[in-house]
Amino acid sequence: MPAGAPPLRRAAGGAIMRRMTDYGRILDPEVLAFVRRTEQFYPADAATRPIAEQRAFYDAMCRAFHAGRPPGVTTRDVRIGDMGARIYLPPGGQEAPAAVLFLHGGGFFLGGLESHDDVCAEICSGAGLPVVAADYRLCPEHPHPAAYEDALSAARWTLARFNLPLILAGDSAGGALAASAAHALRAEAPLAGMALIYPGLGGETDSGSWVRHAHAPLLTRDEALACNALRHGGAPPAAPGPDAAPLRDVDFSGLPPTVVFHAECDPLSDDGPAYAARILAAGGRALAVEEKGLVHGYLRARRMSGRAADAFARILAAIGALAEGRWPPLP
Template sequence: MAADYSKLIDAETWAFIERTNSYYPPDTVDYTVQEQRAIYDRMCREFHSGYPAGVTAGTGPVEDPAGDVQCRVYRRDNPDNAAAVMYLHGGGFILGGLESHDDVCAEICAQTGFDVISVDYRLAPEHKHPAAFNDAMTVFRFLQTRPKPIVLCGDSAGGNLAAAVAHATRGQPNPPIGQVLIYPGLGGNQSEGSYVTHADAPMLTKRDLDFYRAVRTSGGDLSKDYTFAPLRDPDMSGLPPTAIITAECDPLSSDGETYRDRIQEAGGRAWWQEEAGLVHGYLRARHSVAKARDSFTRIVNAVSFLGHKEWPY
């Protein structure tokens, strides 16, 4: 049964949806990728809330024999050196970059005190899978050589990449000490759960997901490729403590629940929070919607807990 969004979504969230749609109309998926990027970038600029006091940022490459990956490093006055955060942005693997989540990363830095390293991974269709994953791994390998342990964090497509890095680095020296995944797409079963109930949700539809998936791939059998879809990994053991936060009104929500269950079944620590009445992309609503503000506090707290190797869940 399809969801009744007139009952699930409150007035504040509807106002956020309408504001988003005024910059990024629901039919944007029908435009060219270049047009989509221009529209998305404009929307992100409109929602940018600036940097909190005491946070500075610098941009430069992480050098690697395979090629350089641009990153932006956020630091706070009087930092907390217990950990650092590697952040991977959302955008369906075709949109976004260092600017799209600039203020989000600055606020995570301000509220945790941790350095935040935002990764400007390559985008499809110019760079098909596994290019984005390879870039994420390049940056993580560099960070493994540094003294601070790493908490992985990402939203949407970035949540997918963060989880893929966590899976790929199990058993290595200096693996991530935690991961915080924000409404991630992890490759769950699209014939059940939220993929059906919320197939036509505001802000993200199953049709959108199908488009992003098709643009990202070059064909071939990806049915067992966990670097493409972490839920396809048959072995969920050895993963770092994991916090997953999803939006109720989002076709991807069931991925969070399934991922939590599978990690727990494998003996790991995982916590899942579904945010009632929220929609995909609600990070941009954290200053205008009370539910999104509360959720962002939970996200920041999860990053802080995992960075201090605490497990309060």
């Protein structure tokens, strides 16, 4: 296994009860059931398996949680240069005010067009907008900046394809890529907004949620740090730029209206409010939405958790509002 590859399976579900943070108290039974179901896809020695096998575990988990596509959504697989992509079109062919580029999560080394297919289809149907999903290059075969470069290419292609203002969206690693792309594109492209879902944006890793939720279910601090190391092919740079860590930029002006959704029980949680605060301080519009009692990866829990379903409804509402230029995007 390549050096720095993160362990994907952690202690059995009951072990979270013995952590410093009492997740048995914070998480309701539905979320705990989601955690246990997710962990069942990873054998005890997953951390020692080759990357190809870790991807197979992840893909099997994604297939099991796939909720299908809403009726009327049509799709087409296309190429953006050498990169695969999938277009989702909403029912009815109605005129849309914006298009969405969705960049999937997976720690920069997992996932693809199938892993988030149902999420993209539901965003398309729920917000009534065309969505493009990009199958960006993964590490360790393609270390940074490959995924970032692909995100930029996909954003420019989507703008040209639909000739509409663009909403950049993504979860986890994909949220980080979406934000990095916005920093690069803000002066050249009509960006309608950003919808970032539990992203890691390059915040301080030795304080706040990174310590408070260092052993959170489904993503620990060590796992997040290992993903970042794998992304960079070893030790991350001491002073990363906004192409890798948007919070490390020195200029937050000119960014589009941004909504960051962050899970309470997630080491990355504090990155969202910190990022929103930087945009606000620069005179922009930003909102950080903390989803109480939820964990990293809660998008997949939306069919088995009331809290996750409500959180996903807020994501759809925010994307729809950003497309129409409404602020605030949530009641």
